[in-house]
Each structure stands twice: as C-alpha cells, then as structure tokens.
Amino acid sequence: xxxxxxxxxxxxxxxxxxxxxxxxxxxxxxxxxxxxxxxxxxxxxxxxxxxxxxxxxxxxxxxxxxxxxxxxxxxxxxxxxxxxxxxxxxxxxxxxxxxxxxxxxxxxxxxxxxxxxxxxxxxxxxxxxxxxxxxxxxxxxxxxxxxxxxxxxxxxxxxxxxxxxxxxxxxxxxxxxxxxxxxxxxxxxxxxxxxxxxxxxxxxxxxxxxxxxxxxxxxxxxxxxxxxxxxxxxxxxxxxxxxxxxxxxxxxxxxxxxxxxxxxxxxxxxxxxxxxxxxxxxxxxxxxxxxxx
Numbered sequence: 001x002x003x004x005x006x007x008x009x010x011x012x013x014x015x016x017x018x019x020x021x022x023x024x025x026x027x028x029x030x031x032x033x034x035x036x037x038x039x040x041x042x043x044x045x046x047x048x049x050x051x052x053x054x055x056x057x058x059x060x061x062x063x064x065x066x067x068x069x070x071x072x073x074x075x076x077x078x079x080x081x082x083x084x085x086x087x088x089x090x091x092x093x094x095x096x097x098x099x100x101x102x103x104x105x106x107x108x109x110x111x112x113x114x115x116x117x118x119x120x121x122x123x124x125x126x127x128x129x130x131x132x133x134x135x136x137x138x139x140x141x142x143x144x145x146x147x148x149x150x151x152x153x154x155x156x157x158x159x160x161x162x163x164x165x166x167x168x169x170x171x172x173x174x175x176x177x178x179x180x181x182x183x184x185x186x187x188x189x190x191x192x193x194x195x196x197x198x199x200x201x202x203x204x205x206x207x208x209x210x211x212x213x214x215x216x217x218x219x220x221x222x223x224x225x226x227x228x229x230x231x232x233x234x235x236x237x238x239x240x241x242x243x244x245x246x247x248x249x250x251x252x253x254x255x256x257x258x259x260x261x262x263x264x265x266x267x268x269x270x271x272x273x274x275x276x277x278x279x280x281x282x283x284x285x286x287x288x289x290x291x292x293x
Contacts, residue, residue: 024131043136179247189214205273215285
C-alpha cells in the first residue's frame with residue numbers, strides 16, 4: 001500500500017514538472033529539428049501556461065548569431081506580449097548600448113517591447129523557440145483548440161460529449177501538452193454527472209451518485225498533490241505562479257467548477273429520490289473539500 005501511494009505521488013510530481021517544461025518544451029523540440037539560414041521565414045513561439053496569452057512572431061531570418069540564435073526581421077506579431085522578457089529587439093540606428101551587447105554599429109535597443117515596429121525592427125530570438133511557419137501555426141492552432149474545448153465545457157455547452165473530451169486528451173498528447181490530460185479526466189467526471197451516455201440530461205436525483213464520484217476523484221487529486229492543493233486552497237491565489245504551469249492553471253479552474261456545480265445539486269428539487277444517505281454523502285464532501293477562509 002505504501003509503495004503504491006509513493007509511486008502515485010512520484011507520478012504527480014513528474015506530471016507537474018513536465019507540465020511546466022511542456023509550456024516551452026513542445027515548441028523547443030520542434031525548433032531543435034531545424035536549422036534556419038538567412039532568408040528563411042520562421043515562426044517564433046512564446047506559449048503561455050494559460051494558452052489565452054500565447055504570443056508569436058513571424059519574420060525572416062537576417063542572419064545566424066554566433067551562439068546559434070537568429071536575427072529576425074519582424075513581419076507580424078501578437079500585440080501585448082512583453083517580447084523583451086526573452087529576446088532582444090533592435091531598432092536600426094547607431095547606439096552604444098547595442099554595440100556593448102555585441103551587435104554591429106547601426107543598432108539600438110528597442111525600449112517598448114510590447115509593440116514591435118515591423119518597419120524598422122529586427123529581433124534577436126532564441127533558436128529554441130524558432131520553428132517552421134507551418135509547424136508553428138499548427139502547434140498554436142491545436143493549443144487554441146484545446147483552450148476552446150475547455151472553455152466550452154466551462155460554459156456548460158450541451159454538445160460537449162465524452163467523445164469530444166476524449167479526443168481532446170488525444171490531441172493534447174499529440175502536441176505534448178500532457179498537463180491537459182488529467183484536467184480533461186476531471187472534465188469527463190463532470191460530464192457524467194449531468195449527462196447520460198446517450199447524451200440526455202440527467203434528472204436531479206440521478207446526478208447525486210455521479211456527483212459523489214466526481215468529488216471523491218477531486219478529493220484524491222488534491223490529497224495526492226500537495227503543491228496543487230496549496231495553490232488551489234490559498235485565500236489569495238498566486239496566479240502568476242499558477243500560470244507557469246498549464247496543468248496547475250487549468251486543473252484549478254476545473255476543480256473550482258466541479259466543486260461549485262456539485263454544491264448546487266444540493267438545492268435541486270427531487271434529490272431526495274436518490275436517498276437520504278447519498279445526499280448526505282454529497283453534502284459531507286462539499287463541506288470537507290474547501291479552500292482556506
């Protein structure tokens with residue numbers, strides 16, 4: 001029993017570590033497959049843990065830096081992201097600050113790193129974030145598709161079937177966003193709480209048993225992952241820290257919804273038909289699983 005629990009804990013720790021790595025790891029693994037030359041058009045990926053803040057640059061390689069990074073002429077980009085946090089944008093005119101950084105005379109450091117002047121700006125980007133345009137677009141489209149599936153579930157879209165959720169798990173695995181897989185597992189429990197396998201909505205009394213199963217599963221997730229539990233239960237959540245991991249970010253949102261919707265079932269008419277003991281079990285779980293007050 002102890003060995004089984006230890007192995008489960010190890011799996012959870014590895015999952016969290018992988019989810020942090022996969023924010024950039026999937027993009028980096030694709031970038032590592034290609035070496036670009038001057039004149040190539042490239043996609044520079046800046047994936048975010050919450051996906052909605054994903055950003056990217058499309059541009060043309062002007063030259064390869066001595067360390068393997070690329071000097072890219074910006075053609076288009078997503079506004080709002082602070083590109084200066086990971087790269088060095090350079091405007092084309094002489095500046096001692098740029099020369100001191102090892103760049104040729106005729107460059108200056110671009111100060112407003114959330115807006116890139118595509119007419120005058122070149123950009124030094126890491127090799128590890130640079131990929132072919134078709135690959136970059138596909139990768140970001142698939143990330144956005146997963147975000148849409150999750151968002152539709154959160155908004156209680158009735159057509160969000162188990163088949164679609166399971167397909168989302170396969171899609172997450174295909175693009176190496178493994179942190180989404182256990183999140184969608186909880187989403188499946190939630191779906192089963194409200195819809196029959198035939199996709200008909202369940203009556204209030206029918207929801208009690210699957211709601212209990214969902215909260216028992218939710219409770220296990222929190223019990224086996226101390227870091228997740230601390231982030232979720234905190235009175236004042238540290239969203240910048242949570243956002244470093246897609247797993248933490250989306251799992252916390254899923255936990256919140258699952259628990260809130262389970263609590264709502266206690267106020268539905270007709271739940272007494274599920275049996276007094278089962279209703280009490282659901283009530284006990286909702287009172288046991290709670291954040292710090």
